[in-house]
Amino acid sequence: MAIWQCVKQCGACCHLDPKYRPDLHEYLNPDELELYFSMVGADGWCMNYDHDTRECRIYSDRPRFCRVEPDVFEDMYSINSEDLNDFAIECCQQQIEGVYGDRSLEMLRFNQTIGYIAKL
Ligand code: SF4
């Protein structure tokens, strides 16, 4: 069974361009929405994302909506802890596909690291 984990040097979910996330208002409260929009840079990437190191510059202080944690996912998406693993895997794969492509090195690394075997 594939076990979700964040794979280093990915950063796909830090591409915040709201154009690709039309449902933001469904899971962010007004304060979070404001914070989210304030973080979007001109290129659509989060301004806290360091493209050289491919890491978050404010990792330990990152907003709640950046955290893959059971209480956050339950609150934002009504996902219970048993479904969190599969849901998080799907979210990452969708995000990686949108940003880097479904045959990208990032996708390959993600799937290999979590032990995901694609269904044919
Ligand atoms: S898309 Fe997933 S693996 Fe990539 S940085 Fe975000 S949480 Fe980590």
Ligand code: SF4
């Ligand atoms: S705050 Fe950090 S983790 Fe959140 S989107 Fe920005 S760079 Fe990514």
